Amino acid sequence: MQKAIQSDVLVIGGGLAGIVTAIECLRAGKTVTLVDRDTPERLGGLALWAFGGMALVDTPVQRRMKIKDSAEIALRDWLRFGELAEDDVLPRQWASYYVEHSRVQVYDWLTESGLSFMPAVNWVERGMQGNGNTLPRYHVVWGTSQRLTRRMIELMRQADTGNRLTVLHDHEVTELESTNGVTVGANAINRATGQHVQMAAQTVVLAMGGINGSLEQTRANWIQGRPMPASMLNGAHPYANGKLHHLVAGLGAQITHAGEMWNYAAGVPHPKPHFEGHGLSIIPCKSALWLNHRGERIGPEPLVVGFDTHTLCQRVAAQEKPYVWHLLNWRIAIKELALSGAEHNQRIRDHQTLMFLKETLFGNHRLVKQMLCESRHFLVDDTLAGLAAKMNALAGTHDVRADVLQKTVDAFDANFALGDKLYNDEQIRRIEHARHWGPDKMRTCKPAPLQARGAGPFMAIQTQLITRKSLGGLQTDLQSRVLDAGGQAMEGLYCVGEAAGFGGGGACGKRSLEGTFLPGCILTARSAARSIVAGSGLSRA
Numbered sequence: 001m002q003k004a005i006q007s008d009v010l011v012i013g014g015g016l017a018g019i020v021t022a023i024e025c026l027r028a029g030k031t032v033t034l035v036d037r038d039t040p041e042r043l044g045g046l047a048l049w050a051f052g053g054m055a056l057v058d059t060p061v062q063r064r065m066k067i068k069d070s071a072e073i074a075l076r077d078w079l080r081f082g083e084l085a086e087d088d089v090l091p092r093q094w095a096s097y098y099v100e101h102s103r104v105q106v107y108d109w110l111t112e113s114g115l116s117f118m119p120a121v122n123w124v125e126r127g128m129q130g131n132g133n134t135l136p137r138y139h140v141v142w143g144t145s146q147r148l149t150r151r152m153i154e155l156m157r158q159a160d161t162g163n164r165l166t167v168l169h170d171h172e173v174t175e176l177e178s179t180n181g182v183t184v185g186a187n188a189i190n191r192a193t194g195q196h197v198q199m200a201a202q203t204v205v206l207a208m209g210g211i212n213g214s215l216e217q218t219r220a221n222w223i224q225g226r227p228m229p230a231s232m233l234n235g236a237h238p239y240a241n242g243k244l245h246h247l248v249a250g251l252g253a254q255i256t257h258a259g260e261m262w263n264y265a266a267g268v269p270h271p272k273p274h275f276e277g278h279g280l281s282i283i284p285c286k287s288a289l290w291l292n293h294r295g296e297r298i299g300p301e302p303l304v305v306g307f308d309t310h311t312l313c314q315r316v317a318a319q320e321k322p323y324v325w326h327l328l329n330w331r332i333a334i335k336e337l338a339l340s341g342a343e344h345n346q347r348i349r350d351h352q353t354l355m356f357l358k359e360t361l362f363g364n365h366r367l368v369k370q371m372l373c374e375s376r377h378f379l380v381d382d383t384l385a386g387l388a389a390k391m392n393a394l395a396g397t398h399d400v401r402a403d404v405l406q407k408t409v410d411a412f413d414a415n416f417a418l419g420d421k422l423y424n425d426e427q428i429r430r431i432e433h434a435r436h437w438g439p440d441k442m443r444t445c446k447p448a449p450l451q452a453r454g455a456g457p458f459m460a461i462q463t464q465l466i467t468r469k470s471l472g473g474l475q476t477d478l479q480s481r482v483l484d485a486g487g488q489a490m491e492g493l494y495c496v497g498e499a500a501g502f503g504g505g506g507a508c509g510k511r512s513l514e515g516t517f518l519p520g521c522i523l524t525a526r527s528a529a530r531s532i533v534a535g536s537g538l539s540r541a
């Protein structure tokens with residue numbers, strides 16, 4: 001083993017939370033070692049792949065759209081939607097901190113860092129009974145989260161005046177070093193060479209992401225009584241596997257709310273997987289019908305995206321088979337189909353304004369064709385009977401009877417037989433409601449029969465549950481210090497980002513208002529850095 005690498009601050013994990021912590025510590029004159037398990041081109045963790053949607057409160061973008069948001073409204077929405085319990089003291093503190101500071105600590109900080117937001121805010125997670133976001137507050141970073149991450153990496157390098165930053169790639173931290181209960185460093189193994197490395201620091205910041213990158217951990221932490229599907233895809237970071245959580249718990253830290261997860265209801269296997277079991281999350285079309293394995297519409301309350309992801313996941317997980325079908329037509333697909341992440345949002349990612357507008361206004365034929373070509377889970381046919389045959393071929397069953405599929409579609413289309421004043425279908429009502437908000441109207445079709453002339457061909461997409469974010473994590477205080485069972489800060493030890501459940505070990509409770517994750521990384525990281533610089537994590541000088 002070589003001589004230990006010495007620094008003031010050791011950051012474990014090079015995702016957004018780790019990088020922001022490093023920036024702020026470097027700017028304050030500290031020496032920093034950032035150690036990451038992944039390869040150099042993947043520095044940035046999940047944020048490199050993320051879409052860049054952010055729940056932000058009372059911003060200039062909202063004001064321009066005449067949305068009157070406030071910390072009070074946002075906190076009410078947050079606590080109600082997340083069902084945070086009265087004794088969730090630290091998560092509640094973080095929720096309050098988030099809504100009060102997202103404007104200055106995230107929006108202003110990012111715009112001052114040279115980033116910008118798209119001019120429209122979206123209205124996501126409205127709640128099944130209006131119990132989610134009362135108003136639109138989902139902002140999208142222009143350039144996606146990939147641009148955000150690259151900019152942060154740039155800023156980290158710029159803040160490194162005088163060679164005060166050491167970045168180790170391909171290094172997995174396997175142990176924490178502590179002396180008399182005080183964390184003093186960590187040991188890592190270089191996965192490329194097998195070499196062991198010691199790192200000593202006054203302060204250690206855990207930024208290793210969540211737990212849901214391991215399906216084993218996801219299943220082990222699944223809350224009893226909630227339906228769990230027989231199979232699911234992995235949409236998280238494969239190295240965010242909970243190992244360090246358990247290691248630190250062995251030293252006295254507290255893992256809380258580990259069973260709370262922000263998974264998604266509609267994943268397909270990634271056509272170009274980065275790792276085994278890698279899934280791609282589809283943002284389902286509001287106008288598509290969600291069908292069970294037999295091709296019957298799931299009900300009695302139909303599934304519709306955009307209102308309550310947590311409930312959607314539970315409904316999908318409760319199905320007899322671990323997959324569902326989305327039934328739609330070409331007209332719906334080109335207007336409504338979207339995929340989560342930077343990878344499939346190239347117009348926003350690469351600042352292609354005109355192409356973005358063209359595809360929004362006239363339909364995104366390109367994306368639909370790409371998915372039909374790349375993913376065998378996307379099926380298309382001119383007739384419902386032909387589609388049923390393809391669905392059965394993909395599933396390897398005879399579950400979908402052509403006459404049942406026809407009956408499902410006829411029953412939905414019958415809503416339109418009496419004219420557009422006499423609909424009586426919950427999905428249509430929700431679509432009409434969604435279309436009242438301009439940005440949603442641009443991306444949601446006017447309700448129409450699936451068999452309308454010229455709307456075809458028909459399409460079916462087979463999807464299953466996909467894991468994403470861990471809502472729980474290591475319990476921290478408002479300075480991001482890791483707490484022990486007695487609620488005392490563990491000396492020299494901090495935790496930020498998803499590893500800390502975005503603050504307090506579970507700031508979102510059971511549900512996120514959506515887009516609270518990237519801002520949660522920034523808020524927890526900046527709090528940690530302020531505390532480190534002020535010396536609040538150390539009793540030794």
Ligand SMILES: Cc1cc2nc3c(=O)[nH]c(=O)nc-3n(C[C@H](O)[C@H](O)[C@H](O)COP(=O)(O)OP(=O)(O)OC[C@H]3O[C@@H](n4cnc5c(N)ncnc54)[C@H](O)[C@@H]3O)c2cc1C
Nearest residue numbers: 013015016017037045046051052053173209497498517518
């Ligand atoms: C496709 C996609 C779309 C998303 N879209 C959005 C969005 O629009 N809005 C939003 O708010 N959120 C979104 N998210 C979620 C968001 O990206 C993550 O929650 C956030 O980036 C987590 O950042 P992090 O730094 O806490 O952890 P991570 O990004 O998971 O980083 C953890 C890092 O720690 C490293 N690591 C782990 N273990 C070790 C170890 N033992 N030793 C050394 N290094 C280790 C890993 O290599 C990794 O680089 C999305 C996620 C995905 C995948």
